[in-house]
Amino acid sequence: MIDEQTARERVVSAADRLFYARGVQAVGMDAVRGESGVSLKRIYALFPSKEELIVAVLRHRTDRWNAGVTGAVDGAGTPRERLLAVFDFLAGWFREDDFRGCAFINVFGELGGGSDRVAEAVREQKESFGREVAELVRAAGGPDRLAPQLVLLAEGAQTTAAISRDPDMAGHARAAAETLIRCALDGAGEPAATA
Amino acid sequence: MIDEQTARERVVSAADRLFYARGVQAVGMDAVRGESGVSLKRIYALFPSKEELIVAVLRHRTDRWNAGVTGAVDGAGTPRERLLAVFDFLAGWFREDDFRGCAFINVFGELGGGSDRVAEAVREQKESFGREVAELVRAAGGPDRLAPQLVLLAEGAQTTAAISRDPDMAGHARAAAETLIRCALDGAGEPAATA
DNA sequence: AGAATCGGAGAACGACCGTTCTCCGCAGCG
DNA sequence: CGCTGCGGAGAACGGTCGTTCTCCGATTCT
Incomplete structure (x- = not known):
């Protein structure tokens, strides 16, 4: 036993x-x-119950996700590289054979409307990821509004990579993130700026 | 009858x-x-069969989505505004009471691994949206690489808005899109540029 | 050694699902 | 007016699911 x-x-x-x-x-x-x-x-x-098991699985995935992101971020040097490391982490994930999108998004689409506990577990994971990115942005000296923008890129990359089966989506997201970071940190073109 | x-x-x-x-x-x-x-x-x-009905529903949704995007885009003036109109369309959608994320992403997460016909219908919709954005980018004189970046923002906004129940996600996506468009069109900071 | 307790294998149960079938009322037609 | 055929309501069927129960062998304690 x-x-x-x-x-x-x-x-x-x-x-x-x-x-x-x-x-x-x-x-x-x-x-x-x-x-x-x-x-x-x-x-x-x-x-x-099965619902309880689902919640436990989601918590387990949250831990693995956090460990993966933290590992990728810790391997990078400058604060800016640390932000971009999130997208390199995604790139490696997208290339795995059994990649099938973000488990949280998938389960939310399937059960989010019917199970409050599941919806809550999904929300918790997304919020914690948002906080992590926000911290990285702050460490890099970026404005608060940059964090949700980078999060949107990461989320979009996950679903689009799953549906299109194109692992390059991480590259597109990384390139967009680079641009957003550069504009926010180096001040290239504030909203009111003109060419 | x-x-x-x-x-x-x-x-x-x-x-x-x-x-x-x-x-x-x-x-x-x-x-x-x-x-x-x-x-x-x-x-x-x-x-x-039920699968056939699901596919018909997805096609119906594709038509409604295309009509909505086209309507929003046609109401805008400059090519740049036409691109941003996509995100205004999302903003209106996110505020609807029954908004529950992108139906295609939801159904793909639920059945994509088990039904090729459903996966194909979802892929078709996403590819057609990608083509539509690519055309708008070309009309605005932007580089090809801009289109997938904007698509990622739109996709990310949909899932994140659904999970967080925060309709402002469309605003974040729109702001990021504005930055990306400005950088791509006005040439503010090419990849090799230094601060 | 004998009794009691535990856990594994899998049958059992009630509920539901996708799909088909039965029955019946009702239209059209000779 | 009687017959025929179509469509609606809903029962029926075979299967699967989440969950529980039964049976039985093994282990532990006295």
Whole structure:
């Protein structure tokens, strides 16, 4: 018999793989049992309902996402490079074989209207990403309005890369981010400026 | 007894409302019957399967989207204003009560991995939007690389507005688009430029 | 060793889904 | 007026889902 902690991790990571690949509603609890090797009885002892499991999966994804972004950002030098590192992180992700867009956006589209708990977990992840970008912008000396603009680029890149299957979307987003950062930091063309 | 054309329209528009509000898999064919007032037998005579109905709904949405964008763009004067009008169109949409993000992104996240026909319909819509923006960029004299950047902003604004429930996302996207357009058209800061 | 407790495998249950079928009322036509 | 065929309402069917229950072997405690 395996540890409770281990069983939890196995169930969450199996459910994560399946939900992300096929969508939440298309995956039955029995498939989670098969993929995780943990019996249904145990799964329901650990997670009282499928919704609870979904929320746990989303939290798990949030942790992995944060670790990935932090790792990419920490490898960069200047504050400006640290901001752009977010888009390099996306580029690597988009090239993975099983990339299928942002799991949070996917699950929100599927269940966001029907489950408040799921919607809340998705919102939390997006807000935390927004805060992270805002901090990076502040560290680079950029204005507050720059952060949401960069976030929009990152979000758009994720969905567009998933649908078009074109990993270059990260490059487009990075290029746009470079322009926005340069304009905001180097003051090239304020709203009232003329050519 | 109603016209075949009328029945078709009623079914598609009812299914569109329901699918968009609750997600595709959460809506049974019986709910479509109830909302449209068309009998199940007739629905299945018009659409041989639910998947076929989904595709028809997506095509219907594509038409409405194209009409909306075209209408917004045509109301604007200069080529630059015509590009920005896309984001004003988004702003109006985000403020609607029943706004729940981009239906194409939602359905792609829910079914894209499982239904090639649905994925194809979603891809078609996104490609056609990309072409439309590319044309507007060309008309404004901007470089080709500007179009995908603006598309990413629009896509990101849609998902972020849906999740955060903040209609101002269109404003952020519009501001970023203004900067990108200005930099691309007025040449403020080419990639090699230094501060 | 014998009793009690635990967990695994998988059947069972009730609910729903997509799809088809049955039944019945009603129009048109001889 | 009786017959025929079409369409609507909704039951029926086979399947799947989330969740619970039953049975049984293994382990632990005395």
